[in-house]
Amino acid sequence: MALVVLNGKRGYIDKTGKMVTRDDFNNTWGFTEGLAVVNIGSKYGYIDKSGDMVIEPVFDIANNFSEGLALVVVGNKRGFIDKKGEFVIEPSWRSASSFSEGLARVAVEGKHGFINMRGQLVVEPVYDFAQDYKEGLALVKINGKYGFIDKDGNILPPKPPAQPSGVRCYKCKTGELVIRESKRGPFLGCNKFPRCRTIISIKQLDHLKELQEAGTWPPDTWEQADELLGRKKKKSDATKTTKKATKKAKKKAKVKVTAE
Ligand SMILES: [Zn+2]
Numbered sequence: 733m734a735l736v737v738l739n740g741k742r743g744y745i746d747k748t749g750k751m752v753t754r755d756d757f758n759n760t761w762g763f764t765e766g767l768a769v770v771n772i773g774s775k776y777g778y779i780d781k782s783g784d785m786v787i788e789p790v791f792d793i794a795n796n797f798s799e800g801l802a803l804v805v806v807g808n809k810r811g812f813i814d815k816k817g818e819f820v821i822e823p824s825w826r827s828a829s830s831f832s833e834g835l836a837r838v839a840v841e842g843k844h845g846f847i848n849m850r851g852q853l854v855v856e857p858v859y860d861f862a863q864d865y866k867e868g869l870a871l872v873k874i875n876g877k878y879g880f881i882d883k884d885g886n887i888l889p890p891k892p893p894a895q896p897s898g899v900r901c902y903k904c905k906t907g908e909l910v911i912r913e914s915k916r917g918p919f920l921g922c923n924k925f926p927r928c929r930t931i932i933s934i935k936q937l938d939h940l941k942e943l944q945e946a947g948t949w950p951p952d953t954w955e956q957a958d959e960l961l962g963r964k965k966k967k968s969d970a971t972k973t974t975k976k977a978t979k980k981a982k983k984k985a986k987v988k989v990t991a992e
Pocket residue numbers: 901902903904905906907908922923924928929930
């Protein structure tokens with residue numbers, strides 16, 4: 733099928749060059765899900781790929797099919813039809829968008845929400861702005877702030893809340909290390925962030941707790957902290973420690989294998 737323009741009218745031709753859509757159709761926007769919108773005069777309907785008018789042009793505006801339903805406008809009300817041209821969701825919405833992932837955005841008095849394919853509100857219209865669902869989430873704006881909601885309308889927290897560790901921060905001395913989530917997994921950070929930017933591997937947590945209990949954490953200087961964290965060592969020491977660590981790791985791995 734190819735879109736052609738003939739005497740100012742648009743239509744489709746098949747492989748043999750035969751015009752398969754009637755030349756009284758004005759606009760077509762391409763086929764989606766087997767049907768294309770056409771307009772005759774001021775009304776819109778749908779044709780199939782053989783050019784037959786399968787849904788009569790009775791709508792004031794018609795949109796491409798999406799997920800089996802098409803958004804159409806009658807008067808100033810929006811509703812959704814199936815491929816037989818029957819209303820599945822009566823034209824009762826003043827504002828609506830096509831279905832995406834089973835939900836369609838609607839607006840009531842300027843506030844956006846979402847309906848399911850039975851026309852039921854599943855996300856209350858309370859948002860000042862909303863985008864269609866993608867991968868289960870929709871971007872919304874409420875009280876001047878943007879965030880994502882799931883398909884039940886739950887607002888997702890921007891990040892999981894930090895967990896206290898009970899270990900004090902060695903840099904600022906007044907802060908506490910908290911367990912934060914990152915893409916690469918949990919880590920220890922100061923709760924005074926961004927004023928204090930301490931970051932320590934989560935692997936050090938048990939070690940730091942022990943040190944604090946023993947009264948050697950937090951140390952007086954950053955250098956001492958680095959030493960306690962095994963970050964900076966004298967060359968000879970470092971080699972020793974590395975060897976020791978490797979041995980330890982090997983032992984650990986062996987134990988693990990045996991345990992399994
Ligand atoms: Zn700190």
